[in-house]
Amino acid sequence: MELFAVPDLPEIRAGDDLAAMIAERVDLRPDDVVCVASTVVSKAEGRTADLEEFPAGPRAKEIARNLEEISGDEKDPRFAQAVLENSTDVVMEEPFILTEAPFGHVSVNAGIDRSNVPDHDLLLLPERPSQSAERIHENLPESPPVIVTDTSGRSFRHGQRAVAIGWAGMPASRDWRGETDRDGHELQVTVQSVVDELAGAANLVSGEGDGGNPVVVVRDWDFGDHDGSDNMFREMRRDFVRQALRDWEYEP
Amino acid sequence: MELFAVPDLPEIRAGDDLAAMIAERVDLRPDDVVCVASTVVSKAEGRTADLEEFPAGPRAKEIARNLEEISGDEKDPRFAQAVLENSTDVVMEEPFILTEAPFGHVSVNAGIDRSNVPDHDLLLLPERPSQSAERIHENLPESPPVIVTDTSGRSFRHGQRAVAIGWAGMPASRDWRGETDRDGHELQVTVQSVVDELAGAANLVSGEGDGGNPVVVVRDWDFGDHDGSDNMFREMRRDFVRQALRDWEYEP
Numbered sequence: 001m002e003l004f005a006v007p008d009l010p011e012i013r014a015g016d017d018l019a020a021m022i023a024e025r026v027d028l029r030p031d032d033v034v035c036v037a038s039t040v041v042s043k044a045e046g047r048t049a050d051l052e053e054f055p056a057g058p059r060a061k062e063i064a065r066n067l068e069e070i071s072g073d074e075k076d077p078r079f080a081q082a083v084l085e086n087s088t089d090v091v092m093e094e095p096f097i098l099t100e101a102p103f104g105h106v107s108v109n110a111g112i113d114r115s116n117v118p119d120h121d122l123l124l125l126p127e128r129p130s131q132s133a134e135r136i137h138e139n140l141p142e143s144p145p146v147i148v149t150d151t152s153g154r155s156f157r158h159g160q161r162a163v164a165i166g167w168a169g170m171p172a173s174r175d176w177r178g179e180t181d182r183d184g185h186e187l188q189v190t191v192q193s194v195v196d197e198l199a200g201a202a203n204l205v206s207g208e209g210d211g212g213n214p215v216v217v218v219r220d221w222d223f224g225d226h227d228g229s230d231n232m233f234r235e236m237r238r239d240f241v242r243q244a245l246r247d248w249e250y251e252p
Numbered sequence: 253m254e255l256f257a258v259p260d261l262p263e264i265r266a267g268d269d270l271a272a273m274i275a276e277r278v279d280l281r282p283d284d285v286v287c288v289a290s291t292v293v294s295k296a297e298g299r300t301a302d303l304e305e306f307p308a309g310p311r312a313k314e315i316a317r318n319l320e321e322i323s324g325d326e327k328d329p330r331f332a333q334a335v336l337e338n339s340t341d342v343v344m345e346e347p348f349i350l351t352e353a354p355f356g357h358v359s360v361n362a363g364i365d366r367s368n369v370p371d372h373d374l375l376l377l378p379e380r381p382s383q384s385a386e387r388i389h390e391n392l393p394e395s396p397p398v399i400v401t402d403t404s405g406r407s408f409r410h411g412q413r414a415v416a417i418g419w420a421g422m423p424a425s426r427d428w429r430g431e432t433d434r435d436g437h438e439l440q441v442t443v444q445s446v447v448d449e450l451a452g453a454a455n456l457v458s459g460e461g462d463g464g465n466p467v468v469v470v471r472d473w474d475f476g477d478h479d480g481s482d483n484m485f486r487e488m489r490r491d492f493v494r495q496a497l498r499d500w501e502y503e504p
């Protein structure tokens with residue numbers, strides 16, 4: 001298994017055809033996996049925005065006020081408004097805003113980026129990352145699977161790592177149910193979220209800075225002969241962490 | 253960047269010298285990263301155990317009784333006892349047992365495995381995985397960095413993916429603080445947990461089944477010119493998810 005960045009990608013602009021730009025730069029194979037940072041998917045889809053587009057309502061003002069108090073830093077209530085308008089569920093408001101995006105992904109500040117965004121204040125997540133992945137997948141020569149990634153925190157741990165927020169041309173997970181371990185016993189770990197592991201692998205090459213490597217090709221990796229599952233985002237009713245956080249109150 | 257499994261590793265037994273077994277099978281380079289599944293580290297360290305070693309006390313009996321009621325499946329109270337005895341903090345007891353290991357990792361059932369364990373009921377996590385990694389790192393020719401991995405769930409998401417539970421010879425994370433994005437602005441994502449991303453990448457090759465590939469070498473990956481951080485496991489006082497889960501009560 002091998003990973004390499006698609007070389008020499010320029011700054012991505014609204015309307016750019018990512019599939020064509022990738023195809024010009026690498027010879028893809030049908031069993032490659034193409035991992036694309038959400039930041040360039042959003043740019044190509046024109047998901048830039050400015051704070052002035054989000055005049056703050058009372059809830060956003062209150063959230064910003066509370067966050068300001070907690071952090072001691074100035075907080076723009078329009079940013080809180082942008083987060084609220086790009087979320088379908090608010091999991092917690094303090095000491096940071098954690099919400100669910102319309103497509104199911106739970107992340108801080110609705111995944112809105114303020115790094116690597118020229119000429120605008122904000123970059124919103126793609127509206128439907130799996131549909132974005134599907135479009136790139138269909139338009140790439142050889143139609144390899146495509147994963148849209150973002151960098152995200154993880155409970156119980158410090159730091160951030162990439163996850164898959166959309167995918168097409170492959171299942172999200174290997175389903176090992178019914179398979180056996182080395183001793184013929186039923187497996188304990190049954191659903192391996194390979195799109196998350198692929199996203200993390202690609203991010204080792206992309207990095208978080210000015211490297212300019214938003215697209216990484218994974219070559220000679222084999223999904224293998226397993227069932228697949230696309231069930232990734234927990235629904236609220238079965239999500240204990242979300243339920244617990246909803247009931248919880250931050251005490252500074 | 254390239255990943256490959258160390259070929260032909262046998263069933264690992266207590267007392268085996270993993271470093272020597274790896275060194276016999278691959279020519280390592282100093283800038284490789286060697287990812288080792290915790291399951292074989294535990295086997296080599298003799299961390300197998302049997303249920304009869306964990307006569308259940310009243311708390312374990314109660315936990316097992318509750319889990320039995322919730323799941324409708326039979327639950328061995330001795331297993332709950334094993335989990336309790338291998339944990340320093342119980343985050344939640346239902347609908348599954350989530351605890352903190354003595355070395356700080358939070359996982360279901362204290363990471364105790366019942367897959368890929370011959371001749372015994374249980375395989376406990378290594379007692380100090382970073383010390384295990386350090387020993388392997390020091391004993392390998394060329395002393396490449398070593399990561400000990402385990403497969404683990406993730407909040408808000410279905411399925412499981414590998415994480416790093418111990419590491420040596422490299423920092424856990426790239427610290428991007430003070431670096432800038434493509435437009436010269438301060439970065440938003442500042443701490444990239446590369447050991448987790450490396451663990452996930454390696455697990456794409458290892459898998460969860462009977463593949464027999466517990467050790468994966470990552471070649472030609474570059475940590476790069478960044479500061480490093482080893483701060484991985486959140487302490488309880490600053491861990492909001494843990495605080496929330498502690499206060500929360502499962503309602504079937």
Ligand SMILES: Nc1nc2c(ncn2[C@@H]2O[C@H](COP(=O)(O)OP(=O)(O)O)[C@@H](O)[C@H]2O)c(=O)[nH]1
Binds near residue numbers: 113115150206208
């Ligand atoms: N070539 C190119 N690289 C970009 C562009 N925007 C971001 N990047 C790079 O893409 C990678 C991921 O950027 P990041 O801001 O972490 O994206 P995110 O994780 O999807 O939010 C980094 O290597 C950036 O330097 C762009 O428009 N063009």
Ligand SMILES: Nc1nc2c(ncn2[C@@H]2O[C@H](COP(=O)(O)OP(=O)(O)O)[C@@H](O)[C@H]2O)c(=O)[nH]1
Binds near residue numbers: 262
């Ligand atoms: N060669 C060899 N492979 C093993 C042994 N035990 C487990 N494996 C393999 O190691 C990989 C990871 O196993 P898994 O049970 O998921 O380990 P964990 O994620 O560390 O709990 C799989 O490919 C297993 O088949 C062993 O003793 N010898």
Ligand SMILES: [Mn+2]
Binds near residue numbers: 038039113150151
């Ligand atoms: Mn992002």
Ligand SMILES: [Mn+2]
Binds near residue numbers: 207208
């Ligand atoms: Mn990123």
Ligand SMILES: [Mn+2]
Binds near residue numbers: 290291363402403
């Ligand atoms: Mn395990």
Ligand SMILES: [Mn+2]
Binds near residue numbers: 403
């Ligand atoms: Mn595993």
